[in-house]
Amino acid sequence: xxxxxxxxxxxxxxxxxxxxxxxxxxxxxxxxxxxxxxxxxxxxxxxxxxxxxxxxxxxxxxxxxxxxxxxxxxxxxxxxxxxxxxxxxxxxxxxxxxxxxxxxxxxxxxxxxxxxxxxxxxxxxxxxxxxxxxxxxxxxxxxxxxxxxxxxxxxxxxxxxxxxxxxxxxxxxxxxxxxxxxxxxxxxxxxxxxxxxxxxxxxxxxxxxxxxxxxxxxxxxxxxxxxxxxxxxxxxxxxxxxxxxxxxxxxxxxxxxxxxxxxxxxxxxxxxxxxxxxxxxxxxxxxxxxxxxxxxxxxxxxxxxxxxxxxxxxxxxxxxxxxxxxxxxxxxxxxxxxxxxxxxxxxxxxxxxxxxxxxxxxxxxxxxxxxxxxxxxxxxxxxxxxxxxxxxxxxxxxxxxxxxxxxxxxxxxxxxxxxxxxxxxxxxxxxxxxxxxxxxxxxxxxxxxxxxxxxxxxxxxxxxxxxxxxxxxxxx
Amino acid sequence: xxxxxxxxxxxxxxxxxxxxxxxxxxxxxxxxxxxxxxxxxxxxxxxxxxxxxxxxxxxxxxxxxxxxxxxxxxxxxxxxxxxxxxxxxxxxxxxxxxxxxxxxxxxxxxxxxxxxxxxxxxxxxxxxxxxxxxxxxxxxxxxxx
Numbered sequence: 001x002x003x004x005x006x007x008x009x010x011x012x013x014x015x016x017x018x019x020x021x022x023x024x025x026x027x028x029x030x031x032x033x034x035x036x037x038x039x040x041x042x043x044x045x046x047x048x049x050x051x052x053x054x055x056x057x058x059x060x061x062x063x064x065x066x067x068x069x070x071x072x073x074x075x076x077x078x079x080x081x082x083x084x085x086x087x088x089x090x091x092x093x094x095x096x097x098x099x100x101x102x103x104x105x106x107x108x109x110x111x112x113x114x115x116x117x118x119x120x121x122x123x124x125x126x127x128x129x130x131x132x133x134x135x136x137x138x139x140x141x142x143x144x145x146x147x148x149x150x151x152x153x154x155x156x157x158x159x160x161x162x163x164x165x166x167x168x169x170x171x172x173x174x175x176x177x178x179x180x181x182x183x184x185x186x187x188x189x190x191x192x193x194x195x196x197x198x199x200x201x202x203x204x205x206x207x208x209x210x211x212x213x214x215x216x217x218x219x220x221x222x223x224x225x226x227x228x229x230x231x232x233x234x235x236x237x238x239x240x241x242x243x244x245x246x247x248x249x250x251x252x253x254x255x256x257x258x259x260x261x262x263x264x265x266x267x268x269x270x271x272x273x274x275x276x277x278x279x280x281x282x283x284x285x286x287x288x289x290x291x292x293x294x295x296x297x298x299x300x301x302x303x304x305x306x307x308x309x310x311x312x313x314x315x316x317x318x319x320x321x322x323x324x325x326x327x328x329x330x331x332x333x334x335x336x337x338x339x340x341x342x343x344x345x346x347x348x349x350x351x352x353x354x355x356x357x358x359x360x361x362x363x364x365x366x367x368x369x370x371x372x373x374x375x376x377x378x379x380x381x382x383x384x385x386x387x388x389x390x391x392x393x394x395x396x397x398x399x400x401x402x403x404x405x406x407x408x409x410x411x412x413x414x415x416x417x418x419x420x421x422x423x424x425x426x427x428x429x430x431x432x433x434x435x436x437x438x439x440x441x442x443x444x445x446x447x448x449x450x451x452x453x454x455x456x457x458x459x460x461x462x463x464x465x466x467x468x469x470x471x472x473x474x475x476x
Numbered sequence: 477x478x479x480x481x482x483x484x485x486x487x488x489x490x491x492x493x494x495x496x497x498x499x500x501x502x503x504x505x506x507x508x509x510x511x512x513x514x515x516x517x518x519x520x521x522x523x524x525x526x527x528x529x530x531x532x533x534x535x536x537x538x539x540x541x542x543x544x545x546x547x548x549x550x551x552x553x554x555x556x557x558x559x560x561x562x563x564x565x566x567x568x569x570x571x572x573x574x575x576x577x578x579x580x581x582x583x584x585x586x587x588x589x590x591x592x593x594x595x596x597x598x599x600x601x602x603x604x605x606x607x608x609x610x611x612x613x614x615x616x617x618x619x620x621x
Contacts, residue, residue, distance in 0.1 A: 104498070111577050127542055129570075208606060214586060215585040272578055326483070328485075356503070362508050464487065466483075
């Protein structure tokens with residue numbers, strides 16, 4: 001590892017991650033109660049949307065991620081994989097896009113955490129900028145502090161947090177849905193039919209299509225922790241399968257439970273998940289569960305934040321360690337955490353959160369920022385899918401304990417579906433919503449320029465790369 | 477003790493600047509919707525003008541601080557697809573802005589919300605799902621208004 005903040009040498013990476021911990025990292029990154037009401041408004045057709053997301057993204061990324069993680073179980077996750085296929089420029093760009101899209105997304109998830117927690121205290125707190133910013137910063141810097149104490153601390157927090165904050169709330173919603181059906185209460189969805197499951201795909205739906213494709217983004221997150229994994233070749237495939245099953249089952253069933261119980265006119269997306277939960281528990285005659293549930297969902301938000309905050313930061317630490325960034329980024333503490341990257345990330349995230357909370361809300365600006373997040377993620381995944389295909393040709397003999405079934409055809413189908421889905425998501429991410437009040441040119445220009453600025457720094461770093469960076473960074 | 481060179485400091489500052497630039501520009505240059513009283517019949521007028529018939533209108537109150545009430549319009553098109561337009565007035569600009577943030581915080585995954593949100597003065601107008609023609613019609617009307 002690189003340089004330590006206190007000048008001492010860094011401990012070797014402890015192999016602390018097993019099958020369960022790896023699976024929970026992915027579940028933490030992907031499974032979000034936040035999504036359920038948004039998808040439930042589509043009624044039965046939410047199944048069709050989930051199928052689209054599964055075919056064009058979840059299955060391809062799970063298979064590609066497993067092959068890459070078992071074939072190249074190195075630190076850096078997507079960086080290591082894409083670097084093998086396309087060199088440092090490609091690897092660094094993929095990783096940087098994964099990192100920089102988080103910086104724009106953090107205020108959104110932090111705002112969700114703060115407003116959900118307010119529901120457990122006094123909902124009116126959500127209108128107070130001071131309250132929102134304080135809770136957002138506690139969550140952000142608290143998560144950064146957990147990451148500071150290394151993989152072991154993060155894993156313990158993540159394991160407990162994902163069970164309490166994501167899986168248990170989802171299961172509770174599913175069981176209440178089953179109870180609702182079993183007790184003969186009115187189901188608000190129309191009768192089921194195959195046709196009802198088919199989503200409407202037209203020009204107006206396209207911007208949402210991009211969101212659905214990336215609904216399961218984050219399945220590659222465990223790959224960032226390869227160096228701390230006890231038996232990556234054996235554990236990655238099983239962890240991917242377990243996490244994919246947990247995510248799909250919880251997501252689909254909990255969404256349907258909400259759609260069956262809560263009338264569509266009560267599914268108010270502005271009030272978010274907590275109003276749905278309140279309606280749900282009140283209908284089930286357990287309104288006292290609302291506040292504890294708000295606390296659990298807040299915890300789920302924090303765990304999701306932690307998964308996205310730690311993984312790419314660790315990857316950037318590896319990039320710095322390899323001498324692709326100045327040594328100042330290669331400060332690692334005695335727990336093996338990339339402390340410099342974590343601090344820089346927290347400072348930038350705090351600055352953006354400050355703008356987000358204290359500047360007057362600009363509806364369309366948030367929309368554009370969300371589009372940038374999608375575009376950057378698409379760049380990451382296109383590179384990952386392209387890497388899994390290219391490596392079959394450039395490094396055919398590298399042992400891969402897991403190979404995408406079907407030989408070359410199989411890898412082309414899987415990688416091709418992934419590339420198709422994410423490229424399509426990238427293109428439609430550039431289409432302004434039909435009701436957007438800003439001109440299309442301004443919208444597309446803003447999204448493209450923002451995406452470019454957030455993707456280009458690796459090229460600048462590599463252009464200015466100095467051999468002394470590696471010597472300095474690796475001196476310890 | 478290792479010396480930090482000027483180029484290293486410059487690169488750290490460059491990273492801060494370039495990453496902060498897009499969100500700062502987008503948020504600062506975005507037009508903030510002014511807060512002013514709005515007719516409670518705004519949506520009724522828009523729908524009537526386009527000849528869109530409403531199946532039902534109910535009064536609602538969003539479960540958000542500062543929300544003072546509004547209406548939910550149910551529209552069913554020729555294919556039997558339902559669209560709900562929900563309006564809500566807010567008692568202050570802060571409460572309205574918090575509701576806008578809350579809306580965007582509820583996006584699916586790392587992406588967008590499943591509905592469309594319009595801001596008109598003191599009122600928020602949410603349309604779900606967002607894949608219905610009425611969204612575009614309403615958007616055009618509100619822009620002209």
